[in-house]
Amino acid sequence: GxxxxxxxxxxVTEKGKDVELRCDPISGHTALYWYRxxxxxxxxxxxxxxxNSAxxxxxxxxxxxxxxxxGESVSTLTIQRTQQEDSAVYLCASSPSTPGLASSYEQYFGPGTRLTVT
Amino acid sequence: EDQVTQSPEALRLQEGESSSLNCSYTVSGLRGLFWYRQDPGKGPEFLFTLYSAGEEKEKERLKATLTKKESFLHITAPKPEDSATYLCAVQGANTGNQFYFGTGTSLTVIP
Structure with missing residues (x-):
């Protein structure tokens, strides 16, 4: 699947600009994480x-x-007024997170977005 | 504070030369310890979850073990395709939804 x-x-963006990064999780995964x-x-x-929790x-x-x-679908990470220290790979992961299921905390990662702020 | 330390930072092995990677952790109430493999330019790929001391899991040439203070990833007779960075992460009972990742061990297997 x-x-x-x-x-x-x-x-690649210039310092001070805003950027929006998108993540499409695995269908049915209720949990979604962003990492840098x-x-x-x-x-x-x-x-x-x-x-639907906070x-x-x-x-x-x-x-x-x-x-x-x-809901349980797409997520966007927005960085406003980007700085050079924001340069990194931004990774998104989703997880089934089903209570009582042993594998529910396993995270499945996307390939990442490499952000370079010049 | 929950912490994860991986060693060595880098490891070069000859093909077929078995070795182990270490993940030392401090966490309040371990909920799970996770091993991932990360290839250059890609996201981490899930390998194992260990939940309690004494637990072991195997997959092909990899075997993960867990004690109350550390986990080992044993690599038996590695092949060049095992070259990657191996990441360890922990989730504690008191850290909510946060997973703490180590900085990884970069493994190179030379043919």
């Missing part, structure tokens, strides 16, 4: 969506970052 898809695969991966560093949690935004690094998700 189709995996997690992300678009665009690469994005800087070169040579581990994945950094940004935000988590679970069904998102967990505790990982967002500043108020320039925001994300939305419509």
């Amino acid at each position: 189709a995996g997690v898809s992300q678009s665009p695969s690469n994005k 991966q800087r070169l040579g560093q581990g994945l950094e949690f940004l935000i988590y969506f679970q069904g 998102p967990d935004k505790s990982g967002l690094p500043s108020d320039r970052f925001s994300a939305e998700r419509t």
